[in-house]
Amino acid sequence: MVVGDTMKALVTVGDATFKLQDIKIPTLSAHEVLVKVHAVAQNPTDCKTDANDTSTVLTQTKGNLLLHPRVGNILGCDFAGTVVDSNGTGLRNAGDRVAGVVHGGISPNGAFAEYVAVDAALLIDIPDDMTFENAAQLGVACFTVCQSLYQCLDLPTPLSPTSTPEDILIWSGTSATGQYAVQFAKLAGLRVLSTASAKNVDFVRSLGADEVFEYADSRTPKRIVAATGGTLKYAVDCICEGMTPNQVSMSLGKDGGTIATLLPYQSRRKGVKTVFILAYSALGKAVEFPFPFPQSTEHYENAKGYCKLISEVIATGKIKPVPLRLYPNGLASVKDGFEDMKTGTVHAEKITYRISDTPELQGQ
Numbered sequence: 001m002v003v004g005d006t007m008k009a010l011v012t013v014g015d016a017t018f019k020l021q022d023i024k025i026p027t028l029s030a031h032e033v034l035v036k037v038h039a040v041a042q043n044p045t046d047c048k049t050d051a052n053d054t055s056t057v058l059t060q061t062k063g064n065l066l067l068h069p070r071v072g073n074i075l076g077c078d079f080a081g082t083v084v085d086s087n088g089t090g091l092r093n094a095g096d097r098v099a100g101v102v103h104g105g106i107s108p109n110g111a112f113a114e115y116v117a118v119d120a121a122l123l124i125d126i127p128d129d130m131t132f133e134n135a136a137q138l139g140v141a142c143f144t145v146c147q148s149l150y151q152c153l154d155l156p157t158p159l160s161p162t163s164t165p166e167d168i169l170i171w172s173g174t175s176a177t178g179q180y181a182v183q184f185a186k187l188a189g190l191r192v193l194s195t196a197s198a199k200n201v202d203f204v205r206s207l208g209a210d211e212v213f214e215y216a217d218s219r220t221p222k223r224i225v226a227a228t229g230g231t232l233k234y235a236v237d238c239i240c241e242g243m244t245p246n247q248v249s250m251s252l253g254k255d256g257g258t259i260a261t262l263l264p265y266q267s268r269r270k271g272v273k274t275v276f277i278l279a280y281s282a283l284g285k286a287v288e289f290p291f292p293f294p295q296s297t298e299h300y301e302n303a304k305g306y307c308k309l310i311s312e313v314i315a316t317g318k319i320k321p322v323p324l325r326l327y328p329n330g331l332a333s334v335k336d337g338f339e340d341m342k343t344g345t346v347h348a349e350k351i352t353y354r355i356s357d358t359p360e361l362q363g364q
């Protein structure tokens with residue numbers, strides 16, 4: 001396929017705004033392939049990246065102040081599409097249907113665009129019977145789940161399930177990450193405890209959770225302790241805000257345990273270890289924004305294995321995607337999607353955009 005020089009993309013223009021612009025298609029590094037994007041999914045991180053209302057961001061890393069340009073970056077992390085240039089990597093062929101993650105919002109390579117440059121070793125295969133819309137949500141959620149359950153907690157995977165079910169708490173089985181965590185943990189033979197609002201308790205049970213508690217009920221940590229006989233050692237906190245750091249810590253057993261956290265915090269409870277997970281660290285580069293995180297070869301090597309694992313698990317057809325909330329106008333709808341996410345109207349759904357629905361791209 002012949003690809004032109006420019007593409008449409010959602011580009012940051014400063015003052016926390018972004019516009020659909022014509023810009024250069026990203027140049028490929030030696031290990032990257034070019035993917036034509038068909039559908040993208042929205043994550044809270046996209047809104048947080050956009051939320052900076054100055055044209056630059058200052059962060060402090062090892063005592064040095066760093067200046068990040070907030071103009072000319074492409075938004076979006078999660079994508080699904082087709083490889084159009086395998087760039088001689090030998091890992092992918094033109095036409096492969098793939099999903100994955102890029103660190104959108106910080107450079108002129110992001111998912112909310114017609115094309116994205118991606119590390120050829122970090123792509124998930126999309127099964128023939130899965131739509132691009134459903135596949136677009138796999139990257140951030142499944143990388144985060146693998147880092148939490150395997151890299152941090154060293155638990156069994158669905159490809160080698162255990163016959164001695166350990167208990168695990170997935171706090172927020174309705175969040176996008178939590179929905180995948182519940183399903184991966186259950187398929188691995190674990191006994192899954194989770195939380196939801198009252199109206200979503202049955203939904204989280206339908207994903208395979210053995211016990212689901214209401215997160216707003218102050219008795220929930222005590223009930224989890226009772227349900228696990230005070231022996232719970234493993235948890236993933238998919239919210240990490242407000243009361244949850246305390247609620248999750250208090251749910252663990254008397255000997256404490258480990259919590260994989262999606263935002264950084266320390267537990268105040270003795271014997272409880274918290275490990276901050278950052279999906280971007282899978283990309284193998286040091287991260288400065290939204291949280292400083294050192295470059296980790298180990299995380300990168302793990303992520304290559306996770307892509308194979310995720311591809312195999314998804315191919316079984318046993319994982320239910322997060323219910324879609326598809327917006328009508330592709331990239332032109334992203335402003336509405338951001339507003340809806342920021343005002344808290346997203347419940348157990350994945351905001352998704354189909355690139356070809358963008359009015360400016362119709363008729364091309």
Ligand SMILES: NC(=O)c1ccc[n+]([C@@H]2O[C@H](COP(=O)([O-])OP(=O)(O)OC[C@H]3O[C@@H](n4cnc5c(N)ncnc54)[C@H](OP(=O)(O)O)[C@@H]3O)[C@@H](O)[C@H]2O)c1
Nearest residue numbers: 044144172174175176177197200215262277278279347348
């Ligand atoms: N570190 C990383 O690499 C990483 C990766 C992914 C996400 N994150 C972060 O993790 C958080 C979740 O992201 P996400 O995309 O998975 O979430 P999401 O899909 O946006 O989460 C929405 C759900 O959260 C539930 N919820 C809200 N407050 C809750 C509480 N106190 N306890 C339990 N559930 C609660 C709501 O459930 P109800 O509908 O039942 O009310 C809602 O359905 C965000 O802060 C995100 O930035 C970090």
